[in-house]
Amino acid sequence: MQVKGVRLYAKDDIRLEEFELPEIKDDEILVKVMSDSICMSTWKMVKQGADHKRVPADVADHPIIIGHEFAGDIVKVGKKWQDKFKPGQKFAQQPAIPGQAESPGYSYTECGGAATYCIFPNDIIEAGCLWTHEGDSYFESSVAEPMCCVICGYKTNYHVKDRYEHVMGTKAGGSIAILGGCGPMGLGAVSYALAIENKPAKVIVTDIDDAKLARANEVISVEEAKEKGVELIYVNTAKMDDPVDGLKALSVDGKGFDDVFVYVPVRPVAELGNKILGYDGCMNLFAGPTDSEFSADVNLYDCHYNATKILGSTGGSIDDMKEAIDRAARKEIKPAVMITHVGGIDSIVDTTMNLPNIPGGKKLSYLHINMPMTAISDLRSLAKDDPFFNELADICDRHNGLWSAEAEKALLTHYGVE
Structure with a gap:
């Protein structure tokens, strides 16, 4: 299938482009990526390119999909995993795979968060680093990492x-x-x-x-x-x-x-x-x-x-990730305090390349929309071209200036994303 995403080719060389994903194998799972939070670790990787310990040496010829703080929906399940995963379920994932250096967003040509769709290979699923949940948002799973x-x-x-x-x-x-x-x-x-x-x-x-x-x-x-x-x-x-x-x-x-x-x-x-x-x-x-x-x-x-x-300390375990998602679902913690900006897939390259120079906290991207990376406090500035952003800003104001499941739903509905 034809997908759109951001891929790394070399130091300071990431590109938003369309490319082909193959048909999944019997031990793989196809997912629709809904949200991806842009991490400073990705910026560090882009600055290092093939010198990064997780990036393949042949990345120039076989570019990898960037982004490791992502969540979305399961689309298609290979035969091996059909007793455990079903199409339509929300997924969360842990990019730190036990026992291996390879990681989504760093090492895989077909698995990363900065793409509209991606494929989870067997090694990640076998390690227990992909699972389902019933939370009311995507972004909380993105910032669960x-x-x-x-x-x-x-x-x-x-x-x-x-x-x-x-x-x-x-x-x-x-x-x-x-x-x-x-x-x-x-x-x-x-x-x-x-x-x-x-x-x-x-x-x-x-x-x-x-x-x-x-x-x-x-x-x-x-x-x-x-x-x-x-x-x-x-x-x-x-x-x-x-x-x-x-x-x-x-x-x-x-x-x-x-x-x-x-x-x-x-x-x-x-x-x-x-x-x-x-x-x-x-x-x-x-x-x-x-x-x-x-x-x-x-x-x-x-x-x-x-x-x-x-x-x-660095990274976390699968149990830590599940705890983050569970506590967020029970409203015991507020991962939304991390997020200060929201944008679309077209904003990922510039945001990633300039991340240290952009003030504020986490920059959250939605893969199936085009939208400039915008501070939540500045959403009304977009209303001159689209009055919807006044409504979106009102929602954020009701949530003490924070992003929320209500804001996410309104944004995706406005852009016709299902």
């Missing part, structure tokens, strides 16, 4: 009991600091902190931009957190005389944090995170640096005498 990484981060942290027994997860009733936390992933981390069973007593979220801090408080307010039993404080560290002492004073006992997440790969921020750890504190370098020589000064005295720990 970044949310799953957030969940993995929380579960990766650990504390010590009786000297050498590791207790996995963040500390119940403790203090969490989310540094550089007003971006899409950081806000996902705040949302998750309010939903987990081992809730912290306090969550401190930092940034150096008052506008970003104000928006964060709009979408996840201190009042909302209080209702869920957590004291949430947003702080501009650029306005603190001494960020180390100032942040420590905000922790539960004033002596430092049990869990610190560093959400920007910036050396001074990482060093700040290390300095505000309390006894048995754990710091997670969540933000992935692009510089392979990225390093920072850390206090090894505290590591020895105060049992502080430093680790990093």
